Amino acid sequence: MTSTPTSIAPEAVITATALTLSLGTGEAKVEILRGIDLAVTRGETLALLGPSGSGKSSLLAILSGLERASGGALMVAGADFTALDEDGLAAARRGRIGIVLQAFHLLPTMTALENVATPLELAGQLDAMARAEAELVAVGLGHRLHHYPAQLSGGEQQRVAIARALAPQPAILFADEPTGNLDHATGEAVADLLFARAADAGATFIMVTHDEALAARCGRIVRLADGQIASDVRA
Numbered sequence: 001m002t003s004t005p006t007s008i009a010p011e012a013v014i015t016a017t018a019l020t021l022s023l024g025t026g027e028a029k030v031e032i033l034r035g036i037d038l039a040v041t042r043g044e045t046l047a048l049l050g051p052s053g054s055g056k057s058s059l060l061a062i063l064s065g066l067e068r069a070s071g072g073a074l075m076v077a078g079a080d081f082t083a084l085d086e087d088g089l090a091a092a093r094r095g096r097i098g099i100v101l102q103a104f105h106l107l108p109t110m111t112a113l114e115n116v117a118t119p120l121e122l123a124g125q126l127d128a129m130a131r132a133e134a135e136l137v138a139v140g141l142g143h144r145l146h147h148y149p150a151q152l153s154g155g156e157q158q159r160v161a162i163a164r165a166l167a168p169q170p171a172i173l174f175a176d177e178p179t180g181n182l183d184h185a186t187g188e189a190v191a192d193l194l195f196a197r198a199a200d201a202g203a204t205f206i207m208v209t210h211d212e213a214l215a216a217r218c219g220r221i222v223r224l225a226d227g228q229i230a231s232d233v234r235a
Contacts, residue, residue, distance in 0.1 A: 012039040012075075013172060013204050014063060019072035021058055021227075032058045034227040036072070042171070045195070045205045047215035050224035056208045057176055059224065063206065064099050064174040065089040077171050094123055098165030098203070100175040100194070104157045106149040106164075112136060112156075113145040116164045123168065135163040138200075139193055155186035159193065166197050173198050175207040179214065191217070 019036040022029055033055045040046055048056040061067040062074065065081055068089070074081040079092040093099075106115050113132055120128035136145055139159040149157055158178065165173060175194060179187030191214055198205040207218065215221050223231045 011041050013042050013077055014038070014040040014206075015073075015075045016063065017073040019059070019062060019074060020070045021055070021062060021067070022070045032227055033062070033069070036227075036229060038222065038229065038232075040204055040206065042204055043202055044220060045198070045218040046207070046220045046222060047218040048206065048208045048222055048224065049210070049212070049215050050230070054224040055227040056224050060174055060176050060206065060208050064097055064172075065093045066099070095168050096171050098168065098170035098173045100158075100161050100165045100173070100178045102177040102180045104149070104161045106157055106160055108149050111146045111148055112141060112152065112160045112163075115149070115160055116167050119164060120167055125168075131167050132163070135167040136160070138197065139163045153186075154182055155190060158182060158186075158190050162190070162193060162197065166201060166203075169201055170203060173201075173203045173205045175205070177208055177210070179209075179211070 016036055016038045019033055020031070021033040022031050024030055036059060048060060050056045058067070062069050063076065065076065069082060072082065076092070077096040079096070081089060081092065084092060110118065113129065113136065116135060117128045117132035120131055125131065133145060136142060139162055141156060141159055141163070144152060144156060149160070152160065178194060179190050182190060195205070195217060209215050220232070220234045222229055
């Protein structure tokens, strides 16, 4: 079935209406997203599925404020994302949104503790180090606080990235193929951690994945095809 955002808009933390994304101009113009209508409620877990090139990662990038839509309207956690420039989007993400990408993007010259604490410090939080340590303990890395990324396994690096995303206690957590670079056992552990930590924080959790079994753990599955929503099913 297709989504009906207007029916749940009063309690939606994300409301997208006729979102489009295009690249290039003229004959070289490529339509990535073609009129996305989507509303997501507080605390919902949602998987974005679709074949390569369907637009799922592009949609996540727009919903999370990493990229701007070409057209349409988008409200996220009370902020009008379509009215903001890049600086405005960065400010709107701060404290509201946590993002876990397939590439961990950890700073190699900083310890795990510093990687998690630095964004908090930049946001002006006085208890940045204490909160960072608590989050790393929560993801099972209390014994690796002072290790650098090169001294950590892939799974441990992803856990640091998860701790960094969740330390500001965001209302919305996004993850783009969060287990894609991990072996099966490590991927399962990271997935368990993501769902558990998002639930503990009461965060809305939106995940791009190609893994049907992982998607089935979400309360809602949205499938994309050719830049449009092909189906929208709640468990």
